[in-house]
Amino acid sequence: MRVLTQAGLLGAAAALLVGAAPASLLPAQRPDDSLQSGRAIGMIRYKGELTQGGWVRGTVPQGTRTLTFDGTPIPIAPDGDWFAAFDRDAGPSATLVATLADGRSVTQQITVSPRAWHIENINIARGTGGPSSAFMALRQPELDRIHAARAMRTDAQGWRQKFIWPAQGRISGQFGSQRIYRGEPGAYHSGLDIATGRSGTPFVAPADGVVILAADKPFTLEGNLLMIDHGMGLNSAFLHCSQILVHQGDHVKQGQVIGLIGMTGRATGPHLHWSLMWQGSRVDPILFTGPMK
Numbered sequence: 001m002r003v004l005t006q007a008g009l010l011g012a013a014a015a016l017l018v019g020a021a022p023a024s025l026l027p028a029q030r031p032d033d034s035l036q037s038g039r040a041i042g043m044i045r046y047k048g049e050l051t052q053g054g055w056v057r058g059t060v061p062q063g064t065r066t067l068t069f070d071g072t073p074i075p076i077a078p079d080g081d082w083f084a085a086f087d088r089d090a091g092p093s094a095t096l097v098a099t100l101a102d103g104r105s106v107t108q109q110i111t112v113s114p115r116a117w118h119i120e121n122i123n124i125a126r127g128t129g130g131p132s133s134a135f136m137a138l139r140q141p142e143l144d145r146i147h148a149a150r151a152m153r154t155d156a157q158g159w160r161q162k163f164i165w166p167a168q169g170r171i172s173g174q175f176g177s178q179r180i181y182r183g184e185p186g187a188y189h190s191g192l193d194i195a196t197g198r199s200g201t202p203f204v205a206p207a208d209g210v211v212i213l214a215a216d217k218p219f220t221l222e223g224n225l226l227m228i229d230h231g232m233g234l235n236s237a238f239l240h241c242s243q244i245l246v247h248q249g250d251h252v253k254q255g256q257v258i259g260l261i262g263m264t265g266r267a268t269g270p271h272l273h274w275s276l277m278w279q280g281s282r283v284d285p286i287l288f289t290g291p292m293k
C-alpha cells in the first residue's frame with residue numbers, strides 16, 4: 001500500500017491536497033461549499049473547534065474506503081461527511097488517516113490547542129475509601145444502562161447542526177472545572193450546569209436526535225436521566241430532571257421540549273446538567289453552541 005504523508009502531498013503535483021480551516025470557526029449546519037467541492041478534486045477538508053473539548057467535521061473524497069481518528073474508526077456518511085471530537089484532556093495533536101478508493105493511505109496531523117481550565121486548589125485531603133458495596137449494588141445496574149445507551153447507534157443527523165442552548169439561565173458549573181486536594185486531583189466537571197432558579201422549567205433538544213435512555217425512576221446520582229443520540233457517536237445527557245417528556249426510541253427535533261428542569265438525584269438546587277460525549281470523549285457543550293445570548 002502506498003502511503004502519502006502531508007509532506008509528500010505538497011511535493012507531488014498529482015497528490016491529494018489536505019486542508020483545514022481555522023479553529024475559531026463556529027459549527028455550521030452542514031459542511032460548507034468549500035468542503036463539498038473538495039470531494040471532486042480529491043481533497044480531505046475539515047473545520048471546527050480544534051481545541052481540547054472541541055470538535056471537527058469534514059468530508060472525504062468520493063469512494064474513500066475507511067477513515068480513522070487517532071486509531072478510532074470513523075463512520076463516513078453516504079455524502080462523504082464525517083464527525084469527530086477532542087476529549088477534555090486531549091493531547092497536542094490528533095491523527096487522521098483515510099484509505100482512498102485507489103488504496104492509497106493519507107495521513108494528516110491535526111493540531112489541538114490547549115485550554116486553561118478553571119482549577120481550584122483546596123488545602124484539605126481528598127476523601128479516602130471507595131463506594132460501599134450497598135451503594136454499588138444500586139449503582140452498577142445504572143452504569144450498565146448508561147453504557148448500553150452510549151453504545152447504541154441510530155440514524156440521527158443532529159451532528160450536522162449548529163447546536164442551540166437547551167435552556168436559558170445562569171451558568172452555575174463550567175465544563176472541565178476541577179478541584180485539586182493537596183496536590184491530588186478530583187474528578188473534573190463533565191458538563192455545563194444551567195440554573196434557572198426553579199424546578200419545572202422546560203428544556204429543549206439542542207439538536208435532532210433519538211432518545212436512547214429515559215429513566216423510569218431516579219438514578220442515585222443523575223436523578224431522572226435523559227440521553228439523546230445525535231448520530232456519529234455523539235450523545236447528550238440531561239441530569240436531575242423533574243420530569244421527562246419523551247420515551248426511549250422517540251425521534252426528537254431541535255428546539256422540541258423534551259423535559260422539565262429539577263433537582264432529582266445528587267443536586268443541591270434546581271438546575272440542568274447537560275453533558276456531551278463522543279465515543280468516550282468528554283466534550284464542551286459551549287463549543288457546539290457558542291456563548292449564551
